[in-house]
Amino acid sequence: MPVFYDPSAPRNISFNDCHFGTKCFQRVTKVKSRLVLKILKLGYNVLLSDVDVNWFRNPLQFLTSFGPGFLVAQSDEYNKTGPINLPRRLNSGFYFARSDAPTITVIDKVVIHAANSGLSEQPSFYDVMCGEGGSNRISDNRCLDPETNLTVHFL
Numbered sequence: 446m447p448v449f450y451d452p453s454a455p456r457n458i459s460f461n462d463c464h465f466g467t468k469c470f471q472r473v474t475k476v477k478s479r480l481v482l483k484i485l486k487l488g489y490n491v492l493l494s495d496v497d498v499n500w501f502r503n504p505l506q507f508l509t510s511f512g513p514g515f516l517v518a519q520s521d522e523y524n525k526t527g528p529i530n531l532p533r534r535l536n537s538g539f540y541f542a543r544s545d546a547p548t549i550t551v552i553d554k555v556v557i558h559a560a561n562s563g564l565s566e567q568p569s570f571y572d573v574m575c576g577e578g579g580s581n582r583i584s585d586n587r588c589l590d591p592e593t594n595l596t597v598h599f600l
Contacts, residue, residue, distance in 0.1 A: 474567065475566045530597075
């Protein structure tokens with residue numbers, strides 16, 4: 446299993462002070478997108494899966510079927526009949542990103558947005574890829590970044 450050390454990752458983190466929503470949590474979550482950006486720039490595709498995501502089978506065949514120009518991500522909106530890409534519903538804990546120019550550009554924008562945000566990185570993913578308030582939504586399960594033509598497909 447490839448392992449990457451990020452020297453810019455926060456230090457002195459303890460379980461007691463890094464719970465969901467804390468400043469420590471926000472700093473730690475922002476490391477993920479920075480590391481993904483580094484790996485994409487090296488020419489590797491990335492399947493990011495947080496440790497609290499369960500797989501029932503290998504998802505790669507399905508995720509790669511979308512082809513170039515797509516970033517495929519989990520939605521936080523469990524909804525069988527309505528839109529699953531409502532504002533801030535993109536889950537940055539499970540996504541597949543290709544190492545191509547549009548994806549690298551968008552992830553770079555996510556990293557910059559998150560660095561200037563007082564929130565965790567997850568809202569930055571949605572705001573960059575789908576526009577603030579969902580202005581770049583093109584269907585009930587997709588958004589289109591107008592600068593790069595990268596489509597984000599919500600699972």
